[in-house]
Amino acid sequence: MKSFLKNIWHHRAHVIMALPAFLILLFFSYVPMSGLVMAFKSYDYSAGIWGSPWNGIENFKFLLASKATFINMTKNTLMYYFIFTILGTFLNVVLAIAIDQFVFKKCAKVMQTIMIIPVFISYAAVQFIVYAFISTDTGILNNALGMNVRFYSTASLWPIILTVVKMWNSVGYGSVLYMSVLAGIDTELYEAAEIDGANKWRQIWHITLPALIPMITVMLLLSVGNIMRSDTGLFYQVTRNSGSLYSTTQVIDSYVLNAIFKNSNFGFVAATTLFQSVIGLLLMLFANGVVRKISPENSLF
Amino acid sequence: MSAKKKMKNADLVPSRRERKGVGQYILGFFLLLYTLFCALPILLVFIAAFTDEKAITQNGFSFFPEKWSLAGMNSVLRYGSQLLTSYGVTIFVTVVGTLLGLMVMAMFAYAISRKGFRLSKFLSVYLLIPMLFNGGQLSCYVIFTSYYHMKDNVLLLILPLCVTTMNVIILRTYIVNSIPLELMEAAKIDGAGEYRTFFQITLPLLKPSMAAVGFMMATTYWNDWQNALLYITSDDKKPLQLLLVNIQKSIEFLLNNANVPASARAAMGGNIPQYSATMATVIVVIGPIMVIYPFFQKYFIKGLTVGSVKG
Numbered sequence: 001m002k003s004f005l006k007n008i009w010h011h012r013a014h015v016i017m018a019l020p021a022f023l024i025l026l027f028f029s030y031v032p033m034s035g036l037v038m039a040f041k042s043y044d045y046s047a048g049i050w051g052s053p054w055n056g057i058e059n060f061k062f063l064l065a066s067k068a069t070f071i072n073m074t075k076n077t078l079m080y081y082f083i084f085t086i087l088g089t090f091l092n093v094v095l096a097i098a099i100d101q102f103v104f105k106k107c108a109k110v111m112q113t114i115m116i117i118p119v120f121i122s123y124a125a126v127q128f129i130v131y132a133f134i135s136t137d138t139g140i141l142n143n144a145l146g147m148n149v150r151f152y153s154t155a156s157l158w159p160i161i162l163t164v165v166k167m168w169n170s171v172g173y174g175s176v177l178y179m180s181v182l183a184g185i186d187t188e189l190y191e192a193a194e195i196d197g198a199n200k201w202r203q204i205w206h207i208t209l210p211a212l213i214p215m216i217t218v219m220l221l222l223s224v225g226n227i228m229r230s231d232t233g234l235f236y237q238v239t240r241n242s243g244s245l246y247s248t249t250q251v252i253d254s255y256v257l258n259a260i261f262k263n264s265n266f267g268f269v270a271a272t273t274l275f276q277s278v279i280g281l282l283l284m285l286f287a288n289g290v291v292r293k294i295s296p297e298n299s300l301f
Numbered sequence: 302m303s304a305k306k307k308m309k310n311a312d313l314v315p316s317r318r319e320r321k322g323v324g325q326y327i328l329g330f331f332l333l334l335y336t337l338f339c340a341l342p343i344l345l346v347f348i349a350a351f352t353d354e355k356a357i358t359q360n361g362f363s364f365f366p367e368k369w370s371l372a373g374m375n376s377v378l379r380y381g382s383q384l385l386t387s388y389g390v391t392i393f394v395t396v397v398g399t400l401l402g403l404m405v406m407a408m409f410a411y412a413i414s415r416k417g418f419r420l421s422k423f424l425s426v427y428l429l430i431p432m433l434f435n436g437g438q439l440s441c442y443v444i445f446t447s448y449y450h451m452k453d454n455v456l457l458l459i460l461p462l463c464v465t466t467m468n469v470i471i472l473r474t475y476i477v478n479s480i481p482l483e484l485m486e487a488a489k490i491d492g493a494g495e496y497r498t499f500f501q502i503t504l505p506l507l508k509p510s511m512a513a514v515g516f517m518m519a520t521t522y523w524n525d526w527q528n529a530l531l532y533i534t535s536d537d538k539k540p541l542q543l544l545l546v547n548i549q550k551s552i553e554f555l556l557n558n559a560n561v562p563a564s565a566r567a568a569m570g571g572n573i574p575q576y577s578a579t580m581a582t583v584i585v586v587i588g589p590i591m592v593i594y595p596f597f598q599k600y601f602i603k604g605l606t607v608g609s610v611k612g
Binding site: 004007008011013014015017018020021022024025027028029030031032033034035036038045048049095098099101102103104107108111113114115116117118120121122123124125127128129132133135137138139140142143168172176180200225232233237240253256257259260266269270273276277280281284285300301 | 324325328329331332333335336338339340342343345346349357358360361362363364404405406408409411412413415417418419420424427428429430431432433434435436437438439440441442443444445447448449460461463464469494495496499520523524525526527531542545546549553576579580583586587590591594595598602
């Protein structure tokens, strides 16, 4: 104990350096965690989090009882996670290989710069762009195709719309990581394969793809921890938070945001959040464990 | 890296990388298509902003408008002082948040990477937990507003986004892998204290990594609408993104309330948002990032790569 204190005193400068970030995390990450006890309380605004009476697992019972909302948003959250992850990874890899194979490097560089731009546009701005394309009277799509589709009240179309927007937003950026792996492949491998008579496709299949597999695995596993989280902006802004679309666009995060504004039953919402956080935590621990087994240098902890 | 590759290829003619067959042009065509898919929606914003309002309401949005006009851009100026204020708020939040975040995270990363510092293990775990588990928006909202009483406080736009686990890991990885320990030890032998070693030796060497992290942080701050929507109520603290959200909300309001009396519409004066003006506002909001981004591209690409590898 004494040597420990001595060590701390010796490193007092480091303690002081770590302090500001420590405090910011304490007040803006750790203290809010305690707010989750609301999940076990019947929250009363005037009594505050700690003063509100306990109600055991009432909120969770309510959660399971209100099947329609709860199941719908959980289903949507999972559905979009799978679509975005599978399609996104596939497109990231395809784009990375395509750019890597393209011999006009200057041209590829300019194209890549343009492809990355969308990720830097906030969804608050993106929704106006989407509106320009799909609004009923003035939208480009309806005009070009001579149709009169009311996109903002047709829920069944939104999985497609949101997927297109999400891919537009993230694929260019997502491919950067895979490109850095491709840049590290020894060109002699390709040359040897070519001498052995392998064509382009076979080279990609036997050299490029295997080189990408570790990174793909790691990225997929690490994304598992976010299975219950969504890009709130996409679901809240781009859909204009339109109630008639909720059946296909309401995800847990956008539901929580709405609940805060509507001042609805906070205990119930906290129960949802707790459910979301715990599932996320378990999956993250699981995924990290797997990554640590297969590729220790890429595990998070 | 690439220079070395070229040297290697020089003796093999024609090399794999230099052969320009038909396949390359087909590939180029598809890449061009995807580039257009990314670029055209953004181009549309610029075109719509300079399209005559009547052309939009009658014929809809178009890449080839019948009539151009500067009215949209001009009417953005009607938001005038509010736009200026919002710009000020956003710039303040972005600059202060990024600089503060970089400083505290670099110090933290430096501290936990010191050998022999017995608290570093604890601090690493302390850093990791918020990535695994968090209270969620609702808890944050209740704690920040009811307990910290920080509703409508600009600090809430800055502090919650200030320290992120991933960014600290990126900085720490860079310190451990790319800054020679000998350099810092030499400084200490020459009599520099801990602080001086950090500020005069480590910090300058940390620049490439800080550029990457800093750029990512800056875009996060610039694009944050959620915290603003949750916490900011007064006009003089509204950042640009909240302005966009509000414009959308007022459009919605007018659309859904066709029977808003004429007098009320008149009272809103020039504030009834029009398509071209809205698009012009979007340009004003996203413009700065699009101008700055190409200069930082190489840094954040490097940062992304480093971030994928644990320290």
